[in-house]
Amino acid sequence: MSKPITLYSHGSCAKKGVPSFGIFTDILSLSATGPNPWKVAIILEELNIPYTHKFIKMADMKKAPFEALNPNGRVPAIEDPNTGITLWESGAIIEYLVQTYDTKAALTYTSSPERFYVSQWLHFQMSGQGPYFGQAVWFSKFHEERIPSATKRYLDHIKRVLYVLDKALEGKQWLVGDKCTIADLSFVTWDMMLPFIFGDDLGSLELEKNYPNYFAWNKRLMERPAVKKIAKEKTEAAATHEQ
Amino acid sequence: MSKPITLYSHGSCAKKGVPSFGIFTDILSLSATGPNPWKVAIILEELNIPYTHKFIKMADMKKAPFEALNPNGRVPAIEDPNTGITLWESGAIIEYLVQTYDTKAALTYTSSPERFYVSQWLHFQMSGQGPYFGQAVWFSKFHEERIPSATKRYLDHIKRVLYVLDKALEGKQWLVGDKCTIADLSFVTWDMMLPFIFGDDLGSLELEKNYPNYFAWNKRLMERPAVKKIAKEKTEAAATHEQ
Numbered sequence: 001m002s003k004p005i006t007l008y009s010h011g012s013c014a015k016k017g018v019p020s021f022g023i024f025t026d027i028l029s030l031s032a033t034g035p036n037p038w039k040v041a042i043i044l045e046e047l048n049i050p051y052t053h054k055f056i057k058m059a060d061m062k063k064a065p066f067e068a069l070n071p072n073g074r075v076p077a078i079e080d081p082n083t084g085i086t087l088w089e090s091g092a093i094i095e096y097l098v099q100t101y102d103t104k105a106a107l108t109y110t111s112s113p114e115r116f117y118v119s120q121w122l123h124f125q126m127s128g129q130g131p132y133f134g135q136a137v138w139f140s141k142f143h144e145e146r147i148p149s150a151t152k153r154y155l156d157h158i159k160r161v162l163y164v165l166d167k168a169l170e171g172k173q174w175l176v177g178d179k180c181t182i183a184d185l186s187f188v189t190w191d192m193m194l195p196f197i198f199g200d201d202l203g204s205l206e207l208e209k210n211y212p213n214y215f216a217w218n219k220r221l222m223e224r225p226a227v228k229k230i231a232k233e234k235t236e237a238a239a240t241h242e243q
Numbered sequence: 244m245s246k247p248i249t250l251y252s253h254g255s256c257a258k259k260g261v262p263s264f265g266i267f268t269d270i271l272s273l274s275a276t277g278p279n280p281w282k283v284a285i286i287l288e289e290l291n292i293p294y295t296h297k298f299i300k301m302a303d304m305k306k307a308p309f310e311a312l313n314p315n316g317r318v319p320a321i322e323d324p325n326t327g328i329t330l331w332e333s334g335a336i337i338e339y340l341v342q343t344y345d346t347k348a349a350l351t352y353t354s355s356p357e358r359f360y361v362s363q364w365l366h367f368q369m370s371g372q373g374p375y376f377g378q379a380v381w382f383s384k385f386h387e388e389r390i391p392s393a394t395k396r397y398l399d400h401i402k403r404v405l406y407v408l409d410k411a412l413e414g415k416q417w418l419v420g421d422k423c424t425i426a427d428l429s430f431v432t433w434d435m436m437l438p439f440i441f442g443d444d445l446g447s448l449e450l451e452k453n454y455p456n457y458f459a460w461n462k463r464l465m466e467r468p469a470v471k472k473i474a475k476e477k478t479e480a481a482a483t484h485e486q
Contacts, residue, residue: 071410072367085356089366096359113328116339123332124315126366131374143392150386150393167314 003081004050008066009037009237010058010075035189036090036130037076038234042185043094045226047101051078055237091126094182107182117176121183124164125190132157133190136197158197162211169213173220180224188221192231246324247293251309252280252480253301253318278432279333279373280319281477285428286337288469290344294321298480334369337425350425360419364426367407368433375400376433379440401440405454412456416463423467431464435474 044051056066062073070077070088077088083100087093098108109115136154139147165187168175175183195202208215221227287294299309305316313320313331320331326343330336341351352358379397382390408430411418418426438445451458464470 072371072407083356085359087356087359087363089363089370091366091370092359092363095362099359100355112343113326113330116328116330116335116342119338120330120332120335123334123366123369126370127332127334127374128315131370135378138396139393143396145392147390147393149388150382150390153381153386164315 004052005044005081006079007037007040007044007051007053008069008075008077009041009053009055010034010061034075035193038189038230039090039186040076040078040093040097041233042188042226042230043097043107043182045229046107046185046224047097049097049101089126091122091186094122094186098182107180107185109177109181114177118181118183121175122186125183125186128164129161129187129190132161133193133197137193140197140199155198158194159205162205162207162214165217166211166214169217172213173217180221184217184221185227188218188227189230189234191218191221192234247295248287248324249322250280250283250287250294250296251312251318251320252284252296252298253277253304277318278436281473282333282429282432283319283321283336283340284476285431285469285473286340286350286425288472289350289428289467290340292340292344332369334365334429337365337429341425350423350428352420352424357420361424361426364418365429368426368429371407372404372430372433375404376436376440380436383440383442398441401437402448405448405450405457408460409454409457412460415456416460423464427460427464428470431461431470432473432477434461434464435477 041051041053056075060066061070061075066077067073069079069086072088074088076090076093077086078093078096079086080100085096087096098105102108108118132154136151136158139151139154143150165175174180194205194207198205205211222231284294284296299318303309304313304318309320310316312322312329315331317331319333319336320329321336321339322329323339323343328339330339341348345351351361375397379394379401382394382397386393408418417423437448437450441448448454465474
């Protein structure tokens with residue numbers, strides 16, 4: 001490949017003053033910027049694929065010209081001039097990237113059953129982690145009224161996802177086989193949202209004590225150079241981009 | 244292959260008296276039996292793959308022995324004695340089935356970009372249709388209190404999914420290329436839930452008028468022999484199985 005892929009994310013390039021939240025950067029921008037485009041950025045970085053990162057305002061997503069690119073009016077979406085493809089849905093984009101550019105299967109498997117287990121965890125991330133963590137964000141921060149029973153429903157769902165991951169990681173370093181794959185990496189940007197979602201109650205989760213396998217795994221993920229780089233860029237983007 | 248795959252669904256084999264709801268069968272059982280295992284059953288039928296269908300009570304899903312099979316304690320899950328694989332997450336199971344048994348790519352594509360578009364729509368179904376339709380079911384029927392603003396949020400999300408599908412299907416028979424694929428088929432069992440979710444308000448959606456491409460596509464899907472067969476079996480199972 002020679003030409004950079006375009007990755008569409010949420011944001012625009014006007015500075016906005018917002019409070020910061022430790023290593024997880026500012027609260028408002030972090031939530032609105034959204035974890036899914038950064039999930040794709042991590043895979044692009046891991047595979048050393050050249051890309052340019054374009055930020056779209058929320059108000060511009062559900063109309064032309066962006067809606068022609070993605071009828072769902074959401075980010076991430078990519079355009080790859082090397083193959084001519086336009087694609088959306090972060091799970092599908094990640095699968096496209098490894099199938100097209102990860103020729104040595106560094107982040108996935110070509111063997112069976114491993115490649116199906118990678119797919120299983122990726123689908124669990126897409127359907128079981130993202131949407132429920134997202135609803136927890138919505139009801140704890142943005143819904144028009146405070147509804148404790150609805151907020152509790154989704155905080156409980158998060159604890160359940162942590163429990164499932166912790167159980168699956170018992171005696172293991174990574175979800176599938178003996179290496180880090182897109183299955184593991186797909187979870188990390190939503191996991192970065194936990195301090196924002198739980199706020200002052202984060203400590204009550206006692207992550208290290210209650211979910212030790214999950215905790216150690218998340219730490220391993222956060223220490224990877226690609227994840228570190230994107231976490232830093234995400235922080236910077238959240239601090240400088242309008243929603 | 245010679246041995247039947249085991250498909251795990253929700254239910255048990257005790258008769259339960261419940262009201263019926265037109266062609267969509269009984270309300271309570273339909274909702275609790277859940278659309279996702281039947282989504283897998285449709286693909287098994289489409290591909291003429293032998294399988295046996297085991298029904299698990301909700302109370303037995305989140306403990307041994309089922310939890311050892313699926314740490315997420317949910318259905319569907321499959322066991323395939325021909326390959327020795329155990330797999331969960333309906334999206335991953337469907338991908339496994341076509342990649343393992345659909346050797347002529349009847350329900351998918353091996354060409355690019357088509358196979359990535361199939362993946363895109365499958366991920367949209369998994370992350371954008373299932374979870375939101377599911378939350379609409381939860382807040383309209385099962386939540387501990389009635390919360391109009393939460394219910395409205397998810398009914399609006401459903402309308403948005405219908406809008407996206409309708410727009411994508413403009414001038415087309417199927418979501419990807421010129422044939423019915425797992426991308427199309429993956430949506431149909433959740434779409435069968437619309438009468439349950441909207442109840443008396445279903446008519447106000449004016450599906451045929453507001454979403455004509457979606458409406459015609461859903462009708463095409465419902466007329467396929469495999470979909471018809473599973474819709475009938477789902478009705479019968481819902482009427483005869485305890486939750």
